[in-house]
Amino acid sequence: MINSKFTSVRCEIKSVQNSHYRIVGLAGEGQFGKVYAAIHRQTGELVALKELNPFKFSTKKFLREIRILLSLDHPNIIRCYGVEHYQDKRYLVTEYCDGGTLRDLLATNNNRVNIEYKLKIIIDILEGLSHAHKEGIIHRDLKPENILLSVTSQGWKAKISDFGVAKIEAEDAIANISNMGDTGSPAYMAPEQFYGKYSYGSDIYSVGIILYELITGVRPFSGTPSEIMFAHLNRQPKFPKNLSPNLRLILREALQKLPQHRFRTASEMKAQILQYVLDLENKDVGFYEEIRKKPLYLELIQEELNDKEDIICLKTQGNLLYQTSAKKVTVKTFNFHHQKINFCFKNNYLFPENIIDLKIINNGCVVVTKDSKERDVYKLHLCQYKKRSLIHIKSDYFHYGIDSNCRWFAVTKTEGNEQGFQIIKTQDLSPITPLITDFIPSEIIILDSCHGIVIYTQNDIDKNRTYFRLFNRRGVWYDTYTVFLPLRRIVYHSRHSKTLLAGERKTNNLILLKFYPFSVKRIPLHFYPDFYYPMTTGFICASTSGNVALLDLEGNLLGLSHFQHNIRAIAPLNEDTIITITGDNSEQKQLIYRFKTIKNNKVIPINFS
Known part of the structure; x- marks a missing residue:
């Protein structure tokens, strides 16, 4: 049995544990009973189980609704798949809709x-x-x-x-x-x-x-x-x-x-x-009219000139800041002292090749580099106090994810003429699974020490669909979800294990995805978000041209602001403070801002609740 925070929700639903369906969350509640999201144990299909309270909804009405739904087959009427009985409970099994009501x-x-x-x-x-x-x-x-x-x-x-x-x-x-x-x-x-x-x-x-x-x-x-x-x-x-x-x-x-x-x-x-x-004269202007703007005040609390190197990426975890330049990663600790943030150098990691990506793990990070002379070869380096080479991967379309405890990782790789997905044990680099060639992941996200998601599309079937397939570290697949949208760059909120944020291709919109129960929410922005990162209580979104938006965990817009300068890199330091790198290669500045909001013409601390 899988034991993790991603295991099915079990509260209130013990009565259907032995049914054909596995409950994954409470989707809603109506006047006649609760509605659950559930997955068919054999087919993996996501459905809605509508519990009908016999004291509020008589057997006669129950049978009538079933008969009506089964007689109606239309794409704009919810489809009924049948009835599920267990002990004294009755459930109507219907199509599941991810966008709510x-x-x-x-x-x-x-x-x-x-x-x-x-x-x-x-x-x-x-x-x-x-x-x-x-x-x-x-x-x-x-x-x-x-x-x-x-x-x-x-x-x-x-x-x-x-x-x-x-x-x-x-x-x-x-x-x-x-x-x-x-x-x-x-x-x-x-x-x-x-x-x-x-x-x-x-x-x-x-x-x-x-x-x-x-x-x-x-x-x-x-x-x-x-x-x-x-x-x-x-x-x-x-x-x-x-x-x-x-x-x-x-x-x-x-x-x-x-x-x-x-x-x-x-x-x-x-x-x-x-x-x-x-x-209509103004057709095809987008899903939303002019977006209501909520002012967000960014108080500059610290400014430093950065003339030593060209920083291209910032990442934070706890009190550690990782600064990435073309061939170097600098690790610093930071702490808040009154109105000032103090940084202290901890380590440097130097690489002969260009850095492609960095992922933070416990007690360090994993860095991916790529030599321009070796077109399809990617090198993974483990940086924990000291740097060591982990593995070289040949891949036409490279994506990877690694367990935060560094016990296993998942990659896309090429073997012979085949490109596929594989889970590998870190200790001895032995494969946990054979090369899986059914699909090519566009992203791999590790959820916790035991579980991950591969995200992929099948353009030959439908380019407007994105698939999310959950697996465990032993290579066992257990849930698949389909989003009827083309998505780009998906980030995972590690503090809130059911939440992902993605960009909707060819639009300024973001898509908030939640599991257990599964839901999809479109979030409009008035700018194209080049960056979006999890914060303690939500997400920070920004564009290279200086636009900044703050979202809560439900995707509600808390505020918008605009810098008078471009943004090269951005990362959160805590729930109301961000660090940014601005400027160009010749002169960069490190700016630290604190979020505040404007209410009744007064600048006050922002309320995330």
């Missing part, structure tokens, strides 16, 4: 998402709804919480979920006369639903409310349940003055009080919105 998007990025992509989400909903209506299904509870999202290279893909109070028209014709039992959510209910009536038009009205909220950031009616009901029955929604006339017409028709005055079908409403999207 539409409510999550509304809560974080709504006012920044470009109108084109907001409308594409609505088009997805209407396409799924059109299919359900053709099958005689009325959802009756459409709301942002029941719209699941996947993050893709085209924006977001929306899927309708939770058919718990849905009705089948042919079977419920009599009940439709008066059905006040299960209704939807008052804020999104059509007027007739408050009287126990419903029709396909009721779902159209709910989509209209969602569209209104996506565009304006608020619902048309708010207040207590009785106040909301009164407004739905008697008041007309107020539209912002800057709202496009065509969108105003679409919303007005969708939100008519009488069902017969609304769009006749979901397809009719979709056609109107699609025409509006086609007529």
Whole structure:
């Protein structure tokens, strides 16, 4: 059994340990029970297990939802794979969506998402709804919480979920006369639903409310349940003055009080919105509109002229600073004394070849060099008090990762005419695994002393997908995740073992990835991030031109700033202090800044909570 912080979450889920699925985290909680992320023990497929509390959700309703979901096969409706029973618990097994719900998007990025992509989400909903209506299904509870999202290279893909109070028209014709039992959510209910009536038009009205909220950031009616009901029955929604006339017409028709005055079908409403999207003048301008800027004040607390060498990279761990130049690594200790940071020389490591990379390990570092005369040969050096050569690797596309205790490492290497991936024991350089040639990793990240991730793409299948495959030090594969995005340079937050940050190719966006449960979040920046590194409570991001952004662990933007000089290298010293190297080869400066924020026109320490 694998015993580490990356082992499956076991709290609250002992009841399904012997099932076909292995729970990997709590994904959410709804009115009828909890939703877990789980992996099929045989296929490795990631699914959602929706626990349905029998006291809140009767067997009749449970069977109805299963029957409805199994009858609906559409890319914009959540797919149902079946049912899992264990003891007194019941689980609906469905497709897993990594982007959370539409409510999550509304809560974080709504006012920044470009109108084109907001409308594409609505088009997805209407396409799924059109299919359900053709099958005689009325959802009756459409709301942002029941719209699941996947993050893709085209924006977001929306899927309708939770058919718990849905009705089948042919079977419920009599009940439709008066059905006040299960209704939807008052804020999104059509007027007739408050009287126990419903029709396909009721779902159209709910989509209209969602569209209104996506565009304006608020619902048309708010207040207590009785106040909301009164407004739905008697008041007309107020539209912002800057709202496009065509969108105003679409919303007005969708939100008519009488069902017969609304769009006749979901397809009719979709056609109107699609025409509006086609007529947009500023299409393909990116996923986000102008990004809201939060000021971040950088207080310069120390400045030193660096005229000895050209520093190209900085890395820190604990109280150690590693400065890398073309052929030398300098290690210094540092400590904070009042407002000053004191540095003390510890060691120098000199190399005859150019340094390609440096990774910090316990009690030292591993340095990779490459001789320009040997095109495909990379040399790994272990630097712990003294420098020693570790291994020479021949590789066409070199990537590596090493255990912090230096007991094993993983590399891409070439043997004969084959390029592949291999895990090697450090002590005697014996291979732990044979050369694995199924894929060529684009990155290798070591998570802890026993586990790692290989990250790869398969461009011949789909260049917009990135695969994450977890393994242990014995070469056993145990989880695979797919992200429907092309990613670049992925960093791992070693203090928060479930968190990775990556760049989205060809955009300024960053992608926050979390495991257990698996989630993907797009983070927009107004500049292209050349550097991003973990800090104690988040990430520091920067561009060579001097832009700096600070993110918390949830990907929320804490602040933005801009240097008046370029950045050659940057690294965190602690949770609110960074060190940078600026200037060019002829004259470099080492600048140390402390983060502060501006509130009520006052500069105060930044709050990371």
